[in-house]
Amino acid sequence: EPEVTQTPSHQVTQMGQEVILRCVPISNHLYFYWYRQILGQKVEFLVSFYNNEISEKSEIFDDQFSVERPDGSNFTLKIRSTKLEDSAMYFCASGSVATDTQYFGPGTRLTVL
């Protein structure tokens, strides 16, 4: 069964460094999403992406964040200058249509020191 994959599973970085989190969505999907969960808090929507552009973003998704689909298979989330409060589990999701049927990856745990 096809699944969404994410790499790395755990990333440790120093405050102020740039990080790129990678996701490989399911191959025929067209809609892509990032969510995050700070430890002990709710899973929060960050951004949705369709047709090579952002279709919706939350207040969390400020200028420090960017997303890209650099090739036909990867979907990346870049944080330009990480802060301590960016430490969280980041989930990627994809869907074939813009509905509630989103398939989630296992997450990348980002730790900012």
Next chain:
Amino acid sequence: GNSVTQMEGPVTLSEEAFLTINCTYTATGYPSLFWYVQYPGEGLQLLLKATKADDKGSNKGFEATYRKETTSFHLEKGSVQVSDSAVYFCALFPNTGNQFYFGTGTSLTVIP
């Protein structure tokens, strides 16, 4: 606005015990309601969903009923197994927009 509140964990139960994980929501309009499960090292997997009031979602022995009057979608299972040990997330998807609103997740451990 839209939000989900679910029961704090962790929850530890003995095998064959009855499980309830409470979930309440606030929403504008008429959302769909979901339970997702995350097994260790895996992604969030859809467990069950209900799209309108009084609908019951069910899967793998788990059930939840969409209660509009109490704005709730509690997850239940009559007899848990060790293999049910996981983190369970309640979520809503509003009828406008394209994003999920999740709760914090409830960790369940079932001991033999």
